[in-house]
Amino acid sequence: MKIGELSRVTGTNIETIRYYERIGLLPAPDRTAANYRSYGDAHRSRLSFVRHSRELGFTIEEIRSLLDLSDDPARDCGEADRIATAHLEQVEAKIAQLGLLRDELTRIVGRCRGGVAADCRVIEALGDHSRCGSQH
Amino acid sequence: MKIGELSRVTGTNIETIRYYERIGLLPAPDRTAANYRSYGDAHRSRLSFVRHSRELGFTIEEIRSLLDLSDDPARDCGEADRIATAHLEQVEAKIAQLGLLRDELTRIVGRCRGGVAADCRVIEALGDHSRCGSQH
DNA sequence: ATGCACCCTGTAGCAACTACAGGGTCAAGC
DNA sequence: GCTTGACCCTGTAGTTGCTACAGGGTGCAT
Ligand SMILES: [Zn+2]
Ligand SMILES: [Zn+2]
Ligand SMILES: [Zn+2]
Ligand SMILES: [Zn+2]
Numbered sequence: 128m129k130i131g132e133l134s135r136v137t138g139t140n141i142e143t144i145r146y147y148e149r150i151g152l153l154p155a156p157d158r159t160a161a162n163y164r165s166y167g168d169a170h171r172s173r174l175s176f177v178r179h180s181r182e183l184g185f186t187i188e189e190i191r192s193l194l195d196l197s198d199d200p201a202r203d204c205g206e207a208d209r210i211a212t213a214h215l216e217q218v219e220a221k222i223a224q225l226g227l228l229r230d231e232l233t234r235i236v237g238r239c240r241g242g243v244a245a246d247c248r249v250i251e252a253l254g255d256h257s258r259c260g261s262q263h
Numbered sequence: 264m265k266i267g268e269l270s271r272v273t274g275t276n277i278e279t280i281r282y283y284e285r286i287g288l289l290p291a292p293d294r295t296a297a298n299y300r301s302y303g304d305a306h307r308s309r310l311s312f313v314r315h316s317r318e319l320g321f322t323i324e325e326i327r328s329l330l331d332l333s334d335d336p337a338r339d340c341g342e343a344d345r346i347a348t349a350h351l352e353q354v355e356a357k358i359a360q361l362g363l364l365r366d367e368l369t370r371i372v373g374r375c376r377g378g379v380a381a382d383c384r385v386i387e388a389l390g391d392h393s394r395c396g397s398q399h
Numbered sequence: 400a401t402g403c404a405c406c407c408t409g410t411a412g413c414a415a416c417t418a419c420a421g422g423g424t425c426a427a428g429c
Numbered sequence: 430g431c432t433t434g435a436c437c438c439t440g441t442a443g444t445t446g447c448t449a450c451a452g453g454g455t456g457c458a459t
Contacts, residue, residue: 131405141406142448150446161455163406176390182399183371183389184364187446193389200381207385208375215368218361225358228320232351235319239344245336249343253319253329254312263318267436277437278417286415297424299437323415 129159133166137174144174152177152191185214227263234260265295269302273310280310288313288327321350363399370396 134141147153148164153173156164173194180190189210196207238248252258270277283289284300289309292300309330316326325346332343374384388394 129406140448143446145407146447159406161406163455172390175392179392180389181446182392183367185389193386196380197383197386197390200379202380204375204378204380204383204385207380207383208372208377211368211372211375211385211389215365215372218365218368222358222361222365225354225361229351229354229358231319232347232354236344236347236351239340239347241344242340243336244332244338244340244343247333247340247343249340249347250329250333253316253321253347254308254333256311256315256318265437276417279415281438282416295437297437299424317415 128166128171130164130166133171133174136171137178139174139178147174147177150187152187152194183214184218185210189214224263227261231259231261231263264302264307266300266302269307269310272307273314275310275314283310283313286323288323288330319350320354321346325350360399363397367395367397367399 128136130141130144133139134144144153148155153170156166156170159165176194176197177190180193181187185193192210193207196202196204235249235252238252240248244250264272266277266280269275270280280289284291289306292302292306295301312330312333313326316329317323321329328346329343332338332340371385371388374388376384380386
C-alpha cells in the first residue's frame with residue numbers, strides 16, 4: 128500500500144508518517160519503481176501502535192523503548208510495565224495540578240462584577256499570587 | 264534594578280525576560296551607560312502579572328490581550344472575564360480528557376502479569392485501541 | 400496532451416522557552 | 430596595574446511533535 132492509503136487506514140497525517148520514518152520510529156519501507164513508499168501489514172500495525180500510544184500520551188522516546196521491547200519478544204516485559212506505570216503517575220500528577228489550577232481560576236473568574244478594567248478583580252488577581260490558595 | 268535582580272525577585276529566568284521583551288510582551292527598559300537593562304517597579308509588576316498568568320496556564324497571546332486591557336483602565340473588563348472563563352473551560356476539558364486517559368492506562372497497566380515481551384498484555388493493549396473503553 | 404490526484408525531498412514554522420558562543424563591563428583583591 | 434569573577438550583551442540554535450509549504454516528478458483518465 129502507498130502512503131496515502133496507510134494514512135487513511137491508520138488515521139495518520141502523511142507528513143507525520145514521513146516524520147516518524149525520518150526520526151527512525153518506523154523502518155524505511157521498500158520503494159516502487161517510481162520511488163513511492165510501499166508499505167505492508169507490519170508497517171501498518173507498527174504505526175497503529177505508535178499512534179495509539181501517542182493518543183495515550185506517551186512520548187516518542189517512551190514509544191521507542193516500547194517498540195524496542197516488542198521487537199525482541201524474548202525480553203522480560205518489566206520495562207514496559209515500568210514505562211506505563213511511570214506515565215500513569217505523570218498523568219495523575221498532571222490531573223492533580225490542573226485541579227488546583229481549576230480551583231484558582233474558578234475563584235478568580237467568580238470575582239468579576241463588571242465595570243472598567245482599572246477595577247477588575249480578575250486583572251487584579253492575575254497580578255497577585257499572594258491571594259491564591261495554593262501553589263498551582 | 265538590573266536584569267539579574269529582576270530575575271531573582273520575580274523567579275523568572277533571565278533568558279525568559281529577554282525573550283518576553285523580544286516578542287513585545289514587556290516594554291524595552293532604559294539602558295545604563297554600559298548598555299545594561301535597567302528596570303523599575305512597573306516592569307517588575309508587569310512581569311509578575313505575566314509569570315502568574317503563565318503559571319495559571321494562559322497562553323502568551325491571551326496574556327497580551329489581558330495586558331492590553333489593563334493598560335487601558337477605562338475599558339470594559341468584560342473581555343478579561345471572557346478570556347479567563349474560556350481558559351477555565353479549557354482546563355476543565357483537559358482534566359476530563361486526562362481522566363479518560365488515566366482510566367485506560369490504569370486498565371492497561373493492571374494487566375501485566377510479568378513474563379516475556381511476546382506475551383505482555385501491556386504491549387498488546389497499546390497496539391489495539393478496540394479494547395479501550397473510551398475515545399481518549 | 401492535459402488535467403488531476405498522488406507522490407517525492409527539503410526546509411521552515413508553531414509555542415514557549417532554554418542554552419550556548421563569543422564577546423563587553425565592573426568592582427574587589429593582590 | 431592587573432587579574433579574577435560575577436555579571437551583562439547580542440544572536441543563533443535547540444527542544445517536542447508535528448504541520449505546511451515550495452518546487453518538483455509520476456500515473457492514469459479523458
Ligand atoms: Zn472584571
Ligand atoms: Zn497564584
Ligand atoms: Zn507485561
Ligand atoms: Zn485506545
